[in-house]
Amino acid sequence: MEFSSKLLENAVYEMSQLPGIGKRTALRLVLHLLKQPEERTNLLSEAITKLRSEVNFCKSCHNISDTEVCEICANPKRDETIVCVVEDIRDVMAIENTSQFNGLYHVLGGKISPMEGVGPQDLNIVSLIQRVKEKEVKELIFALSSTMEGDTTNFYIYRQLEGLNVTTSTIARGISVGDELEYADEVTLGRSILNRVPFENSIKAS
Amino acid sequence: MEFSSKLLENAVYEMSQLPGIGKRTALRLVLHLLKQPEERTNLLSEAITKLRSEVNFCKSCHNISDTEVCEICANPKRDETIVCVVEDIRDVMAIENTSQFNGLYHVLGGKISPMEGVGPQDLNIVSLIQRVKEKEVKELIFALSSTMEGDTTNFYIYRQLEGLNVTTSTIARGISVGDELEYADEVTLGRSILNRVPFENSIKAS
Numbered sequence: 001m002e003f004s005s006k007l008l009e010n011a012v013y014e015m016s017q018l019p020g021i022g023k024r025t026a027l028r029l030v031l032h033l034l035k036q037p038e039e040r041t042n043l044l045s046e047a048i049t050k051l052r053s054e055v056n057f058c059k060s061c062h063n064i065s066d067t068e069v070c071e072i073c074a075n076p077k078r079d080e081t082i083v084c085v086v087e088d089i090r091d092v093m094a095i096e097n098t099s100q101f102n103g104l105y106h107v108l109g110g111k112i113s114p115m116e117g118v119g120p121q122d123l124n125i126v127s128l129i130q131r132v133k134e135k136e137v138k139e140l141i142f143a144l145s146s147t148m149e150g151d152t153t154n155f156y157i158y159r160q161l162e163g164l165n166v167t168t169s170t171i172a173r174g175i176s177v178g179d180e181l182e183y184a185d186e187v188t189l190g191r192s193i194l195n196r197v198p199f200e201n202s203i204k205a206s
Numbered sequence: 207m208e209f210s211s212k213l214l215e216n217a218v219y220e221m222s223q224l225p226g227i228g229k230r231t232a233l234r235l236v237l238h239l240l241k242q243p244e245e246r247t248n249l250l251s252e253a254i255t256k257l258r259s260e261v262n263f264c265k266s267c268h269n270i271s272d273t274e275v276c277e278i279c280a281n282p283k284r285d286e287t288i289v290c291v292v293e294d295i296r297d298v299m300a301i302e303n304t305s306q307f308n309g310l311y312h313v314l315g316g317k318i319s320p321m322e323g324v325g326p327q328d329l330n331i332v333s334l335i336q337r338v339k340e341k342e343v344k345e346l347i348f349a350l351s352s353t354m355e356g357d358t359t360n361f362y363i364y365r366q367l368e369g370l371n372v373t374t375s376t377i378a379r380g381i382s383v384g385d386e387l388e389y390a391d392e393v394t395l396g397r398s399i400l401n402r403v404p405f406e407n408s409i410k411a412s
Contacts, residue, residue, distance in 0.1 A: 002302055004277060004295070005270045011257040014250040018235050027296065029224050033254060034261060034270075041258040044220040045251030048239060051217040052247040055240060064211045064240075071210060089210065090233065096208055 001027070060131070062107040062124045064089050072096075072104060079103045081138040085128065085157065087111055087150075091143060103141075106131065111149040112156055120156055129160050142170045172197075207233070266337070268313040268330045270295050278302075278310060285309045287344040291334065291363065293317055293356075297349060309347070312337065317355035318362055326362055335366050348376045378403075 001023055003009035008030065015026035033041045057063065058070035061083075065071070072078060072092075082103030086092055092105050108123045131137060140161070144150035158168060174192030175184050184192075207229055209215035214236065221232035239247045263269065264276035271277070278284060278298075288309030292298055298311050314329045337343060346367070350356035364374060380398030381390050390398075 002299060004264075004298070005261070005272045007253075007257045007260055007272060008270050011253040014253040017246070017250070019238050020231070020234075025226070028226075030254065030257065031294065031296070032225050033258060038258050040223070041254055044223070045255045047213075047217040047220040048236065048247055049251045051213045051236065052239060052244050054213055055211070058210075064214050066211045066213060088237065090237065092210070093208060 057107075061105045062109060062127070063092055063105060077102075081136055082141065083128075083131065083137050083139070084141040084143050086143050087145065095143065103139075108144075108153065111144060111147070112153045113149045123153070125157060125160065128157065129164075132161065132164055132166050137166055139167045139169065142168065146173055263313075267311045268315060268333070269298055269311060283308075287342055288347065289334075289337065289343050289345070290347040290349050292349050293351065301349065309345075314350075314359065317350060317353070318359045319355045329359070331363060331366065334363065335370075338367065338370055338372050343372055346372055346374045348374065352379055 001012075003012070011030045012023065012026045015021060015029055016023050018026075021029070033044070056065055056068065058065040058068070058073055060069055060073045063070045063072065067074070079102050083106050084095065084101060084103055085106045085108060086095070087108055087110060089107055092107060095101050095105075106124065106128050108125065108128070110118050110123055112118060112120055112123065132140070140157075142154045142157070144153055154170065161168065172195060173188060174195065175181065175188060181189065207218075209218070217236045218229065218232045221227060221235055222229050224232075227235070239250070262271055262274065264271040264274070264279055266275055266279045269276045269278065273280070285308050288307075289312050290301065290307060290309055291312045291314060292301070293314055293316060295313055298313060301307050301311075312330065312334050314331065314334070316324050316329055318324060318326055318329065338346070346363075348360045348363070350359055360376065367374065378401060379394060380401065381387065381394060387395065
């Protein structure tokens with residue numbers, strides 16, 4: 001792509017560094033900003049600079065927070081004895097949206113992935129083990145994605161917990177509510193049969 | 207979506223104001239920025255702020271340019287007597303990429319669209335007529351998209367040119383090179399038959 005302006009080229013280049021944004025989309029976005037009032041652009045650039053420089057992570061669960069301890073961890077009504085281990089803060093938001101979980105979270109910040117050069121030391125695992133040792137955590141729920149990396153991470157943490165008095169569980173995998181069996185993949189359908197639940201439980205849940 | 211941080215919420219909101227970027231994508235982009243070194247975020251926000259505040263439009267053709275007159279208009283090797291009228295600077299880039307046009311451009315900045323509240327006064331039409339009157343423009347090529355708005359704009363400009371000594375043309379519409387006739391839409395195929403060109407021309411072009 002040939003640009004008639006260095007400023008434009010630079011803005012498009014920086015925009016295209018975002019994931020899923022190619023050169024053409026970046027150009028479209030930048031030209032859109034040019035058509036908007038100048039305040040709009042300033043609001044956007046200020047918002048992201050400010051977030052980046054002032055962002056704070058909860059010192060207990062590593063969720064993004066404006067305060068030292070996040071609202072969830074600071075809430076006395078939540079059950080401190082159950083901790084749900086998730087990959088990133090989007091998972092916290094997704095689980096919070098269900099209103100089905102009243103415990104606390106622990107945000108790992110990723111999964112162990114040798115392919116991408118992410119090892120256990122890059123994740124918030126040490127602080128999780130610390131938390132289990134020091135606080136009264138009775139149950140850890142692993143809610144990582146069920147990929148090879150997710151399973152590896154679960155297993156790594158599981159091994160680190162040896163000798164500690166804590167039970168572990170994973171979230172249930174199965175056919176989505178409302179899905180047709182014939183279109184489900186075999187692995188999921190297989191798991192949902194192996195991990196079948198008493199009928200009374202499914203009545204309670206609905 | 208419930209956010210655990212006002213800063214995050216604000217950054218996601220501003221990002222989601224861009225066209226084609228929904229709340230979820232905005233969150234993904236912002237979280238990506240958070241994982242990158244702080245310089246990356248600063249480079250992005252500086253690039254767009256700088257572009258917005260220092261951007262310059264060529265005073266002749268209204269293309270984006272770092273100088274008062276853009277490189278194309280300032281190039282003495284280009285044919286000043288032919289002006290190609292386009293909607294926005296992406297069209298200039300697209301035509302430049304073909305290396306088939308040696309004239310100058312005129313960027314309107316949009317199309318006449320009563321539905322979106324865009325009238326002739328919002329576009330660079332007055333300066334186009336001025337240019338035809340003052341400079342030695344012999345031919346105007348309309349290269350707007352062939353929608354109702356594009357046709358309206360073409361016709362509006364055509365009427366404004368009455369009495370001026372300038373010929374007008376539109377770019378050829380027809381079946382794309384390499385396309386199969388059976389899949390072409392009727393209007394395009396119809397036009398490509400009506401506007402057939404001497405066989406010798408097609409030999410020359412290829």
